[in-house]
Amino acid sequence: MSVYLVLFVFLGIASTVYGDCPRPTGKEHMQLITDVTFPAPDGTQVTFTCEPGYMAKGSGTVTCSNGQWSILRRICEIRNCGSYGEVDNGHVDYSEGTEFGATIRAVCNDGYTPVPKDSTAYCGVNGWEDRIAVCDPILCYAPNEIANGYFSPVNPSYHYGEVVQYTCNGKYVLNGSATLTCTNEVFTPEPPNCVLVNCNAPKVNNGAIVSGSRPPYTYQSSVTFGCNTGYKINGSSTVSCTINSEWSQIPNCTEIQCNAPKIPNLEVDGKAKDIYKFYGNCVAEVHRGI
Structure with missing residues (x-):
């Protein structure tokens, strides 16, 4: 084999070994975006991007040089959506955190209710997605009227915690709670009744x-x-x-009944009884010992 042929083969092998680069490996939560066929020739550049839900820091581009890729500077950190903001008359429940995939909801103060109910927001690729509920005041409509009585005050609607008082007319008496309280959009407890109370003359034998x-x-x-x-x-x-x-x-x-008397050194004159009625009596005589 001639010297020129040996040199040509050697240079070809060196070019394959030292010039081309294999498919590069990224870090955690990264994806390689390229249409390059591997092994890639010297000078090729490819880029790594972060998976959805992760934020990129540093350059994601690497270059093939002498059969090796340059150092990958990019890191992918999970997205943190941060604070959602304030909720009037309530607060945000961050029990699942604020990172990608977390869900938050509004928790309303006493006297307020979430509208719409059970609505949540989701930490997605673009930040908080959807809207959590707003906290509206809890209102009750007027409670039921009752026969032979009335309640006060009379309003079109009532706020949470407000109380109405029932009163009966004339000789009627309230049977039930006189006060009702606006709770979860309804008054509790149930309205009372107004009844006439009349007892017959009581009797006792003897x-x-x-x-x-x-x-x-x-x-x-x-x-x-x-x-x-x-x-x-x-x-x-x-x-x-x-x-x-x-x-x-x-x-x-x-x-009233009495048990038979028991007196030392005395005995009942006549036939003794076990029980004696009130005002019953017995005559006792001295029982002399011999």
Whole structure:
């Protein structure tokens, strides 16, 4: 083989080994954007870009020189969307953070509600995408009217926490809560009723009313019972007329009874009993020992 042929082959091998560059490898979260066929010839330039959701810092272009790529200066950092901004009458829930892929929502103060409900914003490739809710005041419409009564104040609408007071006409009595509060767009609890309360005269066997209200017996009228001689009260002696036109639990008058007496050195004259009624008696005589 001639000297010229050997030199030509050697130069060709050197050109392949030292001039062409293999496909370059990028860093984390990078993509190679190129239409170059590899291995690439000396002097070729290619560029790395960051994946969606990541921000580029530094140059992403590298150059093939003597079979090697220049140092890649670019780094890709995850996008941070930062603060969304203020929410009137509430605050932003950043529990998922502010980086790419995080979701935020509005949390409203007491008395306010998110509009539209359950709306969120998403940290995307271009920053915060969509809009979170605004916090509007919670309002209640007027509560229901009631028969034989009314409520006040009367307004077209009421703010969260506002209270209305119910009142009954004349002799009618409120059965239920007198006050209702505007909560989550409705008044709670349920409106009361206005009822007429009239209890019948109470009676107790072997007893009688000794003090208290006179008829007619209306709501919260009260009377006190006493028992006849020889009887004792069993239960509370005072009862009241309830909202249901019924008396609270009426007591009983039970007969007073005594157990047989036990006296040392005495015995009952006659046939002894186990139980004696009130005012019953027995005559005892001395039992003398022999």
